[in-house]
Amino acid sequence: MIDWMINVFSDKAVLSAIRVTFMLAFGSTLLSSVFGIAAGLLLERFSFPGKRIVIRINRTLMGVPPVVVGLLVYLLLMRRGPLGSLELLFTIPGMLIAQTLIITPIISGMVYSYACRFVPAIRVFAITMGAGKWQTVKLIFAELRKELYFCMVTGFGRSISEVGAVMLVGGNIKGSTRTMTTTISLLKSQGIFTEGVGLGILLLVMAFILQCLCDFFQREEVQDENY
């Protein structure tokens, strides 16, 4: 096992896959959080014609198969596609676009549902305190920080575990757009299982360590509610 670990960490291609995986996960979580949180909160705040349809579409997109998104982005980015001139196919920015498209609806849908549950009471409270518009926005973020964090963690988890879209749009190019999950997928197709499982475990362990770090940085005193 230790031999294997040393092997893994000295293999340039594997290191690149790890780097690409986490870069993508952080990048797409960040972008999707900005779009998703804004969309979720705005959707709660404003009513407009067609809002219910937008919400239904959002819920549907939360469960859209990543390969489908991958295929669409592929068609958009391929050389003869509408955005072909940008030359983003088989590049990391291209993969980032695909992943952001997959994760944004997940985050906005979750944020919207939390917002519907908690924001009305916060808004009423803000009025009673005489808070201004931006102070109210700030208060909403402060009060919902745990929920928003959870939405982001969910988005991160989706990104790190995603295979289909990343494979299609990235092209699984060794040392460049290959990720940990697409490596595993390739290993499996070559009948190499032990390394695949090893990489899978490695991915989980790294995600776990990340979680521990996050918890460490946002640990707070006991916050039991008294009902």
Place this chain on the structure above:
Amino acid sequence: MKITDLHKKIGRFELNVESLSVEPGKIHGIVGSNGCGKTVFLKLVMGILNPDRGYIDYEGILPQEITMMTQRPYLMRTSVYKNLIYPLKIRGIRPDEEKMDELLDRAGLLEQKKQYARSLSSGEKQKLSFLRAMVFEPKVIIMDETLSNLDAESEELFKELISMRQKKDPATWLIVNHQWDHVNRLFEAVHYMEKGRFVKNEIAEG
């Protein structure tokens, strides 16, 4: 404060206030059975609800000078102290910690100063929400059943704090309270409601 022809329909409920004048600087009680529209009325005054029709003349009082303690007080997910100073913080006023401690001490909440506000008992929560509404010295203070769940001692404290405030710089109070107790004896005017209407006003002499 003068209210004219105020009308609000929520679901099957209709509130109709033809005319009501609320004398400033006085303590007003609003009395009526469950579901007669007291909360809806107070929310209209606070600006939480918008009327379908009609008009409230605040006579120069700004929205941020009005506060309301809702039936279930909202406590922020933070400490007791941070809750207490929140209205000062958003007004850019630096709180005088000694004065705040004294206030908490009077309410028996000093020991809980750093405690998570939502872990307080329900009576303590109401006391905290009361102190929080008082600390920035608003001109209109609306209390929607804030006084239920309180022990006799806390009720006495509320009464004292209200009287103190009235001596210093009289605020306009609108109080809904079911129990006929100490605080109700402070009422300088009582407005009776029935099925969404004000049916009777009693103004105390002197």
